Amino acid sequence: MPRTTIPLQGRSHDAVLEDMGSFRSHDADYKNGRTWSLVYYTGEEHTDFLKKAHNLYFSENGLNPMAFKSLKRMESEVVQMAAGMMNAPDTAVGTMTSGGTESLLMAVKAARDRARKTKPWIRRPNMVVPKTIHVAFDKAAHYFDVKPIYVDVGPDYRADVKAMEKAINRNTILIAASAPQYVHVTIDPIEELGRIAEKKKIPFHVDGCFGGFMLPWLEKLGHTLPLWDFRVPGVTSISADLHKYGYASKGASVVVYRDMSYLKHQFFISTNWPGGIYASPSMPGTRPGGPIAAAWATMQALGESGYIELAKKALDTTKKLRAGIEAIPQLKLLGEFHMTAITWAASRDDISVFAIADMMAERGWGADRQQGPESVHLTVNANNWDAVDTYLADLAECAAHVESHPELAKEGEAAMYGMMAKVPIRGLVSHSVGKVMEAMYSPDGAQPDLTKMGQGDDDGMVMKLIGKYGDQAMDVLDKLNAMRPGGRA
Ligand SMILES: Cc1ncc(COP(=O)(O)O)c(C=O)c1O
Secondary structure, three states: OOOOOOOOOOOOHHHHHHHHHHHHHHOOOHHHOOOOOOOOOOOHHHHHHHHHHHHHOOOOEOOOOOOOHHHHHHHHHHHHHHHHHOOOOOOOEEEEEOOHHHHHHHHHHHHHHHHHHHOOOOOOOEEEEEOOOOOHHHHHHHHHOOEEEEEOEOOOOOEOHHHHHHHOOOOEEEEEEEOOOOOOOOOOOHHHHHHHHHHHOOOEEEEEOOOOOOHHHHHHOOOOOOOOOOOOOOOOEEEEEOOOOOOOOOOOEEEEEOOHHHHOOOOEEEOOOOOOOEEEOOOOOOOEHHHHHHHHHHHHHHHHHHHHHHHHHHHHHHHHHHHHHHOOOOEEEOOOOOOOEEEEEEOOOOOOHHHHHHHHHHOOOOOEEEEOOEEEEEEOOHHHHHHHHHHHHHHHHHHHHHHHOHHHHHOHHHHHHHHHHHOOOHHHHHHHHHHHHHHHOOOOOOOOOHHHOOOOOOOOHHHHHHHHHHHHHHHHHHHHHHHOOOOOO
């Protein structure tokens, strides 16, 4: 494909906007409630308001809070409102970030730099986390050279408190857990872990990126929940995403610390740059004003009552979905009912979740496939209510069809996802995924067809296995896995 170049002559606004409109035709259609992740849509009225708030600060740059005092004011107030929502003490401080990942990166960086000051003898810092912690911790480990010690979770998918305690050693600079973790939407035992963090005097981060802006309202609605926020004394920081259940525009999260003795280690200060003294609270240099403004505006406009109303609808939708899925014999729910999200899996090992997901995707449903165990994740919002009956009817049909057609597990994307989940040597999987990334970011930026991977010269071993041996490769993997201690086909 020829390279796209900057047009020699600028084009009319209408023509450009028309192009952009047409690009979207294959994107997920989140407005009709059939997409169960990525967008937290609450309707056109709120979206229009968000756009206005965002546009008011469209050009402003939070990089220099002295230049744009209004942005600094809004960021401080967003942090304060979030801190209050999470029952933080008056000493609580924090910053806004561009999203959950950045909030988590910052929590790890702050803990690492704090340990450098308070425990200078630590040469190889580590953090103890349950295996289900968000993958951004892996990214943080990678970026900041903090070794992650992953601890198995219990059969209920909650962090194993005793095992976490055992894993802590003199080089541990942070422990972390989730409220709730994304994969099985379950809240870890924060109170018990908090006691350990206090006893061992180690910072404890709670990843509330997903639940932070939902759990407080569920609690007010009388939904039974374990304690997860700053009411737990050992908790030293919490992240919560405004661009998820905070219903703000994308690019907005907060990381809140119990007091400045933690936050100060998040900051970056450089005094020797010829350009002058440079101080920055988080990862980026330039900080777009729009997301800060839209987050502040959302919190003001919705208020507690607005959040509670949306939470109630999402909760009712979740209840209806849970009841419907429980009634489908081929399926089961995973995890506790803590959150307005659902993880469903197959009730028997011989029913392929990924084949059901493929069929659902063909019918226009978003299907967020997970591998540990094979399952599908649904983030539920008020906006999904109208789609629930059709979703359940389609799901029941697809599950029954896949049960009677087990060969579907070896076709289409199901084969690829199935293989990826089953290959025991994860380095091979990583290599193949790397090849997919290279294809996506190649000079022509093509969108790879996952079902056709393996047919190129350098698509990686796993893809090649699928391409060349198809069903047989899957059978061999099944047998290999069954032979491993505790393995299952
Ligand atoms: C529990 C949890 N933590 C962190 C993140 C990362 O958030 P982001 O995608 O905004 O970086 C997510 C995203 O789904 C999440 O569910």
